[in-house]
Amino acid sequence: MPKENMTRYAILGLLASGCTSGYEMKHTIDTSLNHFWKISFGQVYPMLKTLAQEGLIVEETGDGDDRKMFVLTSDGEAELGRWVQEPTTELPVQRNELLLKLYFARHESKDTTIQKINQHAALLRERLDMYQMIEQSIRSYPGTDEAVYWLLTLDYGKRKTQALLEWCAASIQTLEGGKDDETRDRNTK
Amino acid sequence: MPKENMTRYAILGLLASGCTSGYEMKHTIDTSLNHFWKISFGQVYPMLKTLAQEGLIVEETGDGDDRKMFVLTSDGEAELGRWVQEPTTELPVQRNELLLKLYFARHESKDTTIQKINQHAALLRERLDMYQMIEQSIRSYPGTDEAVYWLLTLDYGKRKTQALLEWCAASIQTLEGGKDDETRDRNTK
């Protein structure tokens, strides 16, 4: 059985939570869901067209705006509801370039490896800062039904990033401890 | 600038660490790198062909085996070395279906959400067990140069998985705490 296309549901879901135009959806994903999702205009607009053809959404013929506005049909709502409540089947295998390089790292010096991990840690710290900013912007819109769930997704990112930062520190320690390559076989207990 | 194709380097790297045939490479990835990489035969064989055409690898014309054996050329080794030591530029945005559903979870009951998180936790626990098995198989080949790096990639997965398990527990607590939807506005400090 072929996998379902997630882009469909991302768009249906955003439509249900107030995003009306393609441009706005892309913007919302880039700012609020960017820690676990991304999308391109090359996906958004064709998908809106498809969803309209399938009758899951309709173009809002409201007052002449510069944006194309859409709304969910009852079919669209049903489809979204069905998908949301369906269990997620399996963990995706997430390819990781850093780990791939690390796996082959005997082809480089330990210093280079350490440097790379340090750089990775810097990126992780940036990401933590970003989470902090997103959290504040969520907390400044209090009382929303969705806020609880948004904070949960954020917490996911924060915990994961924190754990990876700890991994960076531990790994560098390991590498620095065994830096003297030539003596490595001397006292392995 | 277009992104580099990682499959190239995965194959070059495996070739450098003793995998000689396409079939073996796929098998190694599925068993030893499966916590951060995957690949299909539909990638392996065409890529081997391409790499041979580019002169980065050559077909080993050794004793007639049932497998097609390859070896790295000096160009191939250089290319691998160049890539490995190059810094990884940025963190990939990893799409996460569970979080996407969670983000839209007000369209379902809290119990369904909790159930989904529980199921996710079960998968994470399975994964931890798998890590344990991989670790043992690595430790049973001691003295390899690469073992240090392999254990580092494993540790990455273990720490991350552990953190996500903690997130599952915390999230369920949060959701169970605020389960009585109708009273939610009464005493938010």
Added chain:
DNA sequence: GGTGACATGTAAGCAGTTACATGATTAT
């Protein structure tokens, strides 16, 4: 002699990225 694992490969199709094109509005 048939079943299943090993081994290599091709082709169709899909999801996603990137680059490009177009027009409207706003700011300097």
Added chain:
DNA sequence: ATAATCATGTAACTGCTTACATGTCACC
């Protein structure tokens, strides 16, 4: 004027998955 931003869209391309095709070898 013109530059920048907003907004919608299309087309080419790439990477990857999936399904299929083919042949060998072992084993029962």
